[in-house]
Amino acid sequence: MESIQQQLINAKKAQASIASLSDQRKQDLLTSFAASILAHSAQIIAENLKDLEKMSVSDPKRDRLLLNETRIDELASSLKDVANLEDPTNKILSERRLDNGLHVQKKTVAIGIVGVIYESRPNVTVDVAALCIRSGNVCLLRGGQDAYHTNLIIVSLIQQILEEQGLDKNIVQQLPADRKYILDILQAEKYIDVIIPRGSNQLIEYVRKNSLVPVIETGAGVCHTYVEQTAKLKEAADIVVNAKVSRPSVCNALDTIVVDKLVAKDFLILAAPLLSSYDVEIFADEHSFPVLKELNYPKLNLAAPEDFGREFLDFKCSVKVVEGTDEALQHIAEFSSKHSEAILTEDLSKAERFLNEVDAAAVYLNASTRFTDGQVFGLGAEIGISTQKLHARGPFALEKLVTEKWVIRGSGQIR
Secondary structure (H helix, E strand, C coil), rough: CHHHHHHHHHHHHHHEEEEEEEHHHHHHHHHHHHHHHHHHHHHHHHHHHHCCCCCCCCCCCCHHCCCHHHHHHHHHHHHHHHHCCCCCCCCEEEEEEECCCEEEEEEEEEEEEEEEEECCCHHHHHHHHHHHHHCCEEEEEEEEEHHHHHHHHHHHHHHHHHHHHHCHHHHHECCCCCHHHHHHHHHCCCCCCEEEEEECCCHHHHHHCCCCCCCEEEECCCEEECCCCCHHHHHHHHHHHHHHCCCCCCCEEEEEEEECCCCCCHHHHHHHHHHHCCCCCEEEECCCCHHHHCCCCCEEEECCHCCCCCCCCCCCCCCCEEECCHHHHHHHHHHHHCCEEEEECHHHHHHHHHHHHHHCCEECCCCCHHHHHCCCEEEEEEECEEEECCCCCCCEEEHHHHEEEEEEEEECCCC
């Protein structure tokens, strides 16, 4: 643990450097970082290419890894958005004067040292660093081997900006990508205040079971869209296709189409050609399989039990036919990962029932689940989508990178 031990010590020391920064200084850091990644766009793309060359062209994670000029422009824009957000620290949440004269305040403060373990998403490196700097936190980034070269250059650019502005470069650090260090990170409770895993169910489960540091989960997304019998079927087909194909490798993409039996055939007649045009592979239940077979759907499988509750992260989805809203709600309750769920309907009473009863971080009426995103929701950026219920739920963004502190001012009171 020798190499990582020094990084942890350095992170602890760096807390004083970030804690002393004014709101304006933190904004300046992020705007400088945005300018730097734009200025070094060609170098970032060259390093990213080294990572892409190690990954199969058919790997669905490749899209997550890819950085091009458009995506780098988007990252720079996101940095500016975060810089313009209100500082979440030093907000007075409550205050009162007790009968004994004590003045009691509760205010927001930075969490401290935030560790994030994630996979092949170099944009996470930028987003987490930006959010932590804006909220006055030190961040320790443990990206996957897949994005090693990309993460390395991004972190080096951040550290260069920190040093140029007279700050401790260890405010942002990249931890070794070697898996042998993961357990050391998870058990560094003396140094790290919170661990946030972002990635596969396997990664999140491992972190949850092995961490001595408090964990905030940003869970995998098993997302359903329920086509209720009163839905506008043409509109429903467009929404379902968008939720599946617009970017299938992300956590808010659709995994299972749940469709009412009364409209299943009519809906599938509309949706099948659209899904087929994107080469989507379908795992259909016993009711939808013969309908799709009759339509000569090209990539069709009879669904196995494990095809429900499965996060595909690819051009694949399952279809479940249900008899009414009760069965739809039961199916979603059983297989949902509590990320994002949608109902497509013109029945307002069923819509409200769905929105109230479905236990998920985000629930939708007549819209694609693909909107579950911190930037889209006006939060600037996100660390991930939290599917748990303590501290943060939904887009885990700037506003949640703080905790509370009680400040009591007295004049000699004793108890």
